[in-house]
Amino acid sequence: MCFMRLIQxxxxxxxxxxxxxxxxxxxxxxxxxxxxxxxVMAISDELRCLVxxxxxxxxxxxxxxxxxxxxxREMIVAGKNEDEIIDYMVVRYGDFIRYRPPVQPTTYxxxxxxxxxxxxxxxxLILNIRSRRRNTSETDEEQLSTDERERVQTLLKQTSGxxxx
Amino acid sequence: xxxxxxPLILFLVLAGFLYAGLSLKxxxxxxxxxxxxxxxxxxxxxxxPEKSISRDELLGKVYLLNVWASWCVTCKYEHPLLMELQRxxxxxxxxxxxxxxxxxxxxxxxxxxxxxVANAYDEDGRVGIDYxxxxxxxxxxxxxxxxxxxxxxxxxxxxxxxxxxxxxxxQLRKADSNNQVSREAVEACVS
Numbered sequence: 001m002c003f004m005r006l007i008q009x010x011x012x013x014x015x016x017x018x019x020x021x022x023x024x025x026x027x028x029x030x031x032x033x034x035x036x037x038x039x040v041m042a043i044s045d046e047l048r049c050l051v052x053x054x055x056x057x058x059x060x061x062x063x064x065x066x067x068x069x070x071x072x073r074e075m076i077v078a079g080k081n082e083d084e085i086i087d088y089m090v091v092r093y094g095d096f097i098r099y100r101p102p103v104q105p106t107t108y109x110x111x112x113x114x115x116x117x118x119x120x121x122x123x124x125l126i127l128n129i130r131s132r133r134r135n136t137s138e139t140d141e142e143q144l145s146t147d148e149r150e151r152v153q154t155l156l157k158q159t160s161g162x163x164x165x
Numbered sequence: 166x167x168x169x170x171x172p173l174i175l176f177l178v179l180a181g182f183l184y185a186g187l188s189l190k191x192x193x194x195x196x197x198x199x200x201x202x203x204x205x206x207x208x209x210x211x212x213x214p215e216k217s218i219s220r221d222e223l224l225g226k227v228y229l230l231n232v233w234a235s236w237c238v239t240c241k242y243e244h245p246l247l248m249e250l251q252r253x254x255x256x257x258x259x260x261x262x263x264x265x266x267x268x269x270x271x272x273x274x275x276x277x278x279x280x281x282v283a284n285a286y287d288e289d290g291r292v293g294i295d296y297x298x299x300x301x302x303x304x305x306x307x308x309x310x311x312x313x314x315x316x317x318x319x320x321x322x323x324x325x326x327x328x329x330x331x332x333x334x335x336q337l338r339k340a341d342s343n344n345q346v347s348r349e350a351v352e353a354c355v356s
Contacts, residue, residue, distance in 0.1 A: 067294065071294060092294060094297070095197075
């Protein structure tokens, strides 16, 4: 009995060790310094993963993203600043690697297009509302003659009289 | 009348954008190296580790640099075409063996044939990063001055070779300071 118990405890311990080593393996590429890691992630957040293009290399687990994160980490350790690191990536992968596209003639439509569309939409809306308002006020004046007004008054009086009863 | 025309126009515009979107290839990120010097490298060779190979050794010739790996399925698909290219002798193909195990890569070349004049062995993918490689295979066309003329992402096709690469190669070989590559040859590669 006692022997069985020992085996159970030992195997449980072994499993725990195994689990720990698996975790350690996954965490291996991470730097031990949390401040450094935070900087790596901050810069990685500005870089697009070119394999899964709607993710940053901070979010992505693609092999290329892991490699590029390691590259970023090494460059920080080597004393490079954020601009230098992003330039390094742009030289190799082009502007597309920047998750926040630079403002330049080729991206004017991208940056300012939505505002222009919004302004146009707003303009159309205002014109529409104005013309509608003008139409309704004009029709009011055209359609109600003094006779009609009197009829409205008497009708309104009748209904209010009815309610009072 | 306007009430019906405006939605129709909006629909047509939207349909036009969607239609154009069908033929866009977001994977094919334009290489920032086109027209620029190919990045330098100096790596051990795949088949003969004691020998090295560098970009500068290849200056003076027009060649293709094919980025590949034994774990890359599309490379296997592309392989027969590279073999054919080698047999034709039309252009030298150099390999950049990217993030591979030396033994695996050698096995592939031994069992299916070696289309490369030589292979640079880029074990950790550093040179791959320098070349802006996002996936294998990728093929760079490099001229006599070491300038990247064209880059093809994904498998080469017979069409790429016939319409773009080979005509360009012919002109690049003749090209010198007073003999420029014609615009048509370059434009044939854009489509």
